[in-house]
Amino acid sequence: MSRGGFACRIRSLAVDLFWHIYKKFAVAKAVNYNQALKSPRLWCGERNMSIPEFQEIIVPNDQTEARAEHLEKLRELVGNVYPNKFDRSTLSGGEDTITAIKNWEPVVAIETEMAAIKADLAPGERPPGEMKDAMNESLKALGTVRIAGRLTTTPRGNFVHLTDGISKLQIYCNKKGPLALIRNDAENMLDAENGWAMWQLVDHGDFIGAEGYLFVTNTGEVSVHVEKLQFLAKAMLPMPDKMHGIADPELQRRFRYADLIASTLQVEHDGLTTREVFERRAKLISGMRRFLDDDGFIEVETPMLTPKATGAAAKPFETHHNALDIPLYARVAPELYLKRLVVGGFEKVYELNRNFRNEGLSQRHNPEFTMLEFYVAYMDVNGMMDLAETMIKDAVVKANDGSLVVRYGENEIDFSTFRRISMLDAVMPSLVDAALEDERNSQLANDMPDGKEGLSFGIYNVRKGPNIVEVFEEKVESTLIQPTFIVNYPKSISPLSKASPENPNVAERFELFINGMEVANGFSELNDPKEQYERFVDQMSERERGDEEAMVLDEDYIRALSYGMPPAAGIGIGIDRLVMLLTNKHSIRDVILFPHMRPEKREGEKGSEGEAENGN
């Protein structure tokens, strides 16, 4: 087809030969996605010395070889195959992204008109030529458009779609007409001859830039008639399956970039695409920020590396600061820092950031998770529930296309009503049931070793907080589908909260449950330093008794409280879980872009036993 073909063939033969030999002798077999993980390969020698070869990361196969060959040919044709930039036109007012073109008023007008014409046609019938010609005249008059994007289809024939990750726009190259290519050299020299040659070498997934004019095809789709092509970047690996996307959830999470590409390319899908999930997440978060900012809150960032892991009952990640030679802990909660700021005079303060807890992984737990925590001076727990309810509704409406109702699995969740039930009322039916069982009855009575004051009610006397909580968690929690604030918690499990004015044994604390999942909790903040100190001391003795999650005494926090903290209420909202509810996702890993995964293992690495006999 072209000059230089011979040299090119020699080169590709040499490449072929190398890979052939490599495959035969180097045991390299794995390819992208699946194979990269599922068939362990021989790494060279000891683990700490091994620097993987490029071919071990992008393992050659017929797909990658074809693309590599195209890339070499493109290099001859266009020069630099990874140019630094491409300037898009600005016909639409701003930068002409594909989405901007698709939403540009004259384009929308033509598409609307064409849709109306097509509505009257039989399937397969084409719009009348004279209408099309009139449209084409007005489209061409709009001027020269320069767009860029990733090829979403195999370039077979003259048509291909480009995407900017959101929308798609079709482009058309005419073999018979003039088609130039823009070389990627310093002057961006025009090569009027070889546009079509370049067109033959682009692959599904490559990035290209195109310059031309808008027109309507015979089937009525607004497209770009390309006059000049510019190559922008190569996809060395094949694109994910366009029908199914990436099906394996592990691979979706591990190769999120490919999952996101797939969600743009994918033709059929149930529910939201991966991209839409994260767009919705972003809307929820920005909605909450806007709400709080508009309400006079100040956003702050407090330490993520802390000398003490406190503020929540949780096991921390531990690390070490070399210069100071001290242990540091990834924070389990920002709570105590934020309340120091309330002491310091921030009456409304929030932080939206990550917490880290060194505990199990599950559908609802990731080692790092995003929490929105905020505090309001002079407010109690009831005011906080009102505020939280208003804010969550506002954010849900913003993220959920204006609706307060979401479908979650089998359930329909309605955010328009938040019930409030005391823990005792919630637990009562279960306790009465339990009381009828003798075994259960005596067990409950015997399980109360120490003399903590209990709660007395009705037919039953429960002397220790955790028992109620246990029954609640076991029997009640999973039944709370619609948004429900559970209020009045036993004091013993809430070492940072104030007692209720009505009952000194009850903490002014709430937890918000939706779909059986704890989404938020908050309380009237304890601001008596002496009492706080005593609660910490209690926690410390729990700790000594083996409760690893009991809270650690924070002396500086006691000092801060001693400067005086106004009455205040605070709340922590689990953002990931809220996003799960709004996106109908049942695993937290589906709403975190890069959730924690086991590291990819390579054969030959230490850490897995049994490799001695596996040998090689």
Next chain:
RNA sequence: GGGUCGAUAGCUCAGUCGGUAGAGCAGCGGACUCUUAAUCCGCGGGUCGCAGGUUCGAUCCCUGCUCGGCCUACCA
């Protein structure tokens, strides 16, 4: 951690009651050049996750291992 199910072509999957495997898409070659994931004809591509065992023979049966899904338990 416990239970359970799974790993087959680059991708999505089928299949073999034990005789070394197929489809669609993707790739390559050719034809075509106004297509909406998928134009037509042809071709190449797999140590059926890894290691052992039973067997004349294992991708299939058994054991162990690795990795993962689901259910379950603890923290949000």
